[in-house]
Amino acid sequence: MAQWQCVKNCGACCYLNPADRPSLEYFLTPEEMAFYLTLVGEDGWCIHYDQSKRECTIYADRPFFCRVEAEVFLALYGVPPEELNEFAIECCREHITDMYGTDSPESQRFEAAISQS
Numbered sequence: 579m580a581q582w583q584c585v586k587n588c589g590a591c592c593y594l595n596p597a598d599r600p601s602l603e604y605f606l607t608p609e610e611m612a613f614y615l616t617l618v619g620e621d622g623w624c625i626h627y628d629q630s631k632r633e634c635t636i637y638a639d640r641p642f643f644c645r646v647e648a649e650v651f652l653a654l655y656g657v658p659p660e661e662l663n664e665f666a667i668e669c670c671r672e673h674i675t676d677m678y679g680t681d682s683p684e685s686q687r688f689e690a691a692i693s694q695s
């Protein structure tokens with residue numbers, strides 16, 4: 579069974595342009611939404627995402643909605659812990675294919691990583 583994991587040099591979920599995430603206001607409170615918007619740079623990427631290194635510059639202190647953790651996904655999306663793995667895999671697939679394409683190196687690396695876990 580595939581096991582979710584984040585792969586290095588991806589960052590697809592760090593493209594925060596709200597135009598590409600129409601359901602945000604459904605999941606976030608108005609206060610959380612206001613905070614989310616403070617993170618969005620002019621080019622749509624998170625201001626804390628280093629595009630040259632393809633990594634989060636505040637990883638240890640990243641916001642709760644960036645964390646793939648059971649309590650976060652339960653609170654945000656109503657996903658029970660036993661469904662977290664499958665849900666997280668689908669979230670990543672959606673972000674990665676939207677950003678880089680289905681046959682992209684990023685997609686291939688993600689699929690290889692989760693199948694080898």
Ligand code: SF4
Nearest residue numbers: 584585588589591670
């Ligand atoms: S889309 Fe998934 S694999 Fe890519 S950076 Fe985000 S959490 Fe990691």
Ligand code: SF4
Nearest residue numbers: 592624626627634644
């Ligand atoms: S805070 Fe970090 S993990 Fe969250 S969107 Fe920004 S760069 Fe990505």
